[in-house]
Amino acid sequence: MNDRTKNEFSDREALLYHSHGRPGKIEIIASKPMATQRDLALAYSPGVAVPVRAIADDPATAYDYTAKGNLVAVISNGTAILGLGNLGALASKPVMEGKAVLFKRFADVDSIDIEVATEDPEAFINAVQLLEPSFGGINLEDIAAPNCFIIEQTLKERMNIPVFHDDQHGTAIITAAGLINAAWLTGRELEDMKVVVNGAGAAAIACTELIKALGVRHDNVIMCDRKGVIWQGRTEGMDQWKSAHAAKTEARTLEEALKGADVFLGLSAAGALKPDMVMDMAKAPIIFAMANPDPEISPPDAKAARPDAIIATGRSDFPNQVNNVLCFPFIFRGALDVRATTINDAMKIAAARAIAQLAREPVPEEVAAAYGGRAASFGHEYIIPAPFDPRLMEVVPAAVARAAMFSGVAQRPIEDMDAYRQSLRARLNPTTSVLTLAYEAARKNPRRVLFAEAEEEVVLRAAIQFREGGYGIPVLVGRDGVRDKLKELGVADPDSFELHNAKHSPLVQDMTDRLYERLQRRGYLRRDCERMVNRDRNIFGALLLEMGHADAMLTGVTRTYAQTMRELRYVLDPAEGRTPFGIHVLVGQHHTVFMADTTVNERPSAELLAQIARETAAVARRMGHEPRVAFLSYSTFGNPPGNWLDNIRDAVAILDAEGAEFEYEGEMAPDVALNMKMLAKYPFARLSAPANVLVMPGLQSANLSAKLLRELGGDSVIGPMLVGMEKPVQIAPMAASASELVTLAVLAAGGIAN
Ligand SMILES: NC(=O)C1=CN([C@@H]2O[C@H](COP(=O)(O)OP(=O)(O)OC[C@H]3O[C@@H](n4cnc5c(N)ncnc54)[C@H](OP(=O)(O)O)[C@@H]3O)[C@@H](O)[C@H]2O)C=CC1
C-alpha cells in the first residue's frame, strides 16, 4: 500500500528511513575515552575490578559507577503493537527502538529495547525480573490486556525499580490531562461528564481508572469492546478487569452508548467510530480517537459530522496529539533523578496536572515555532502541549520528582529544585531544539526553495522530503528525465513538482538580458551570457532566485565549494556592507560549537574578523546559545610570538571600541578556548565558560579543521552555512546526505543562516 494520501511519506520512504546507513534507529556510544592502552586498562580488566568490588560491597554504588541510573529498558512481547494487534516480539522491534530513541531525544534518558518472545505471562515476568540489576527503570510496551495487568502488577511487586506499562499509564496520564482541559474549555465538570470508552484493553482500562480517580463518576462511564457494550450481566468475552467497569445500561452497541454522551475515548482500532455515530453525542462533544497509527475516526470526518467537537488523535499530523510520548520520557526522567523505587499514583497525577497546566500557559515566542502553523494558544485546537515543546522537559520531571519525594518513594531527594530545573534545561541540546523549531517554523511559513541540482538522486530525495515534511515548496532545476527519477523514487504525481529546464524555459531571454547588464563591463559578450544561462545550472538557478521564482536556493553537491561560489557570484551580490562567510556548527549531546569563517575568506582583515565574530554570535543566539567568542590562533596571549597576531588583536580592539554585547576574547589556542582548566590559567581572560563560537584566523586552518571534524569527529556537523549574501543561498558539501540537504534548505528558508 503506497499511502501518500494518508501519510506525509510513502511506505518505501518509511522502509528506506529504517534501512538507510546503519539499519535500525539505535546505536551505543561509549561515554568514556577508549583510545589508549591505559583507557582500556581502566575501562576493562584490570581497572574494572575496582568498581565491581565497590558494587558488591554496596549495591547503591552501581548508580555511581555504571549507566544503570539513567538506563531504561523498553520491553515488549509484541502482543498489541500499536493498534496493529499481535504481530509478535520481533515485529515489535521498530516500535521499541523508536520508543528508546524518543526517551533520548525528549528527556536524555538512555534506553534500550528488549523483545521477549513469549505470550506466557509467567515466562515473561521471570525474564524481566531477572534484568533488575541492569536498569534504572522498566518501560513495558505494547503488551495486550489482560496479561499486561498481571505482568505489570507482579513485576511491580517483585522489583525495586520503577516498572511502568506505558500503554496503560502513559496513555492515561496524557488522556487525563487532555480531558481536564477539554472539560474546562466546554464548561463541563468531570463529575457530570458522560463518557464512552471504546476498547477495554491495556490503555482503555487504565485511562478509565485514572479519569474515575480524578472525578468522573463510575455510573457515567460506558465501556465497549469488540462485542459492544460491557454491561452488568454480560458473560461473553469478559474478564475481571472488564467486569470492574461493566455499566448498568440498556445500551448494547457503541452507537446506542454514544447517544447524549459528552466524551468518546477511543483506544481500540482504526475506523471503529463512524461519522453517523457522533451525530447524537451531546453539544460540543469531546472526541479522542487515539488508536495508532490510524485513529477510530479521522479528524476531518469527525469535524464534518460535528463541527462543534474538540477532536484529538494519537498522531502528530493533526492538532491535539494525545499520545503517551508526551509522558513517558518525562515521567521516567523525574523518577530516575530521585531514584524512585516505583512510579506511584501521586507521580502520575502530578504529571497529568503539570501537562494540563502547561497547555493553559501562554506559549513563549521562542517556543511558538514548535507549533508550526497550528494554534499555539489554549483552545479547541490546542488542549495539550506538543511533544517537542521544550518546556515539558523542565516542568513535568520536576513535578514528578516532587511528587515522588512527598509520597516517600524517592531514595535520593532533590535538595535544590531550582538548580534541578536548570539542569533539566541543560540536558536538552539547544541546537537540536532549535533545529526542531527551525523545521517547525518552516512548516508554519513554507517558502519556495530552489534545488539547483535535481539530476542528483540525493538532491531529489531531499526535495521530496522537504515537500512531504511540509517545510516548503521545492522548485527543481534539471532536465526532463527528472520526472522519471521522481517516479522511481515513489512519487505518484511527479508533474506536481515545479521543474525548470533552461532548454525549454521562456525565461532565458530575460535572464540573459539581466546577466549581460551585470557583466557587460566585466568583459563578457551577450552570447557569453546566453551560454552561461543555458549551460550553468547555478547561474540559471541564481537568476530564478534573483527574479523571484524562489525564496531561497540550495546547491553544491556537483561542484566544489569555491567553483559554486564563483558561479553564484556572477548573479548574486553580498548583502549591503557585508562580506559573505561560512559557519560550521558542531553538535554534540552536551555541547555545540560554531566555527567561522570556514569557507570563503583566505586571510580575513581585522574588520572582517570582527564582522565574523559579530554575525556568528548572532547566529548562535538565533540557535538558542548565549555566545562566547574566542579568536583562535596558534598563540595564546602572545605566546609563542609571531607575525600573524595583529589582525586578531585589532579585531578584539574593534569589538572593545564598539562595546559588543557578547563575551569575546583572543588570541588563544583551541585548547585554552575550549577547556576550562586551561582557560583558568589566564585569569584575566574575559570568558566566563569555554567558548562556543570559534573565529578562525584564516581559511587554511578553518577549512582544514572543519573538514577534519566532519570526517573524524564523533559529533554531527551542520553546514557549512553561508551567511552575508543578499539572497538566501546555501552551498552544501559535495558529500551531503539528503537529510543534511533538507536541514540546509530549512535553514536557508527560515532565515537562521542569513
Ligand atoms: N494515543 C496513545 O498514546 C495510545 C494509543 N493506544 C492505542 O489504543 C489501542 C489499544 O491498545 P492497547 O490497549 O495497548 O491494546 P489491547 O490489545 O490491550 O486492547 C485492545 C482493545 O481494543 C478493543 N478493540 C479492538 N478493536 C475494536 C473495535 N473495532 N471496537 C471496539 N473495541 C475494539 C479490544 O477488544 P476485545 O477486548 O474485545 O478484544 C481490546 O479491548 C491501539 O490502537 C493503540 O494504538 C495505546 C496506547 C497509547
Ligand SMILES: CC(=O)C(=O)O
Ligand atoms: C502510542 C502507543 O504507545 C501505542 O499506540 O501503542
Ligand SMILES: [Mg+2]
Ligand atoms: Mg504502545
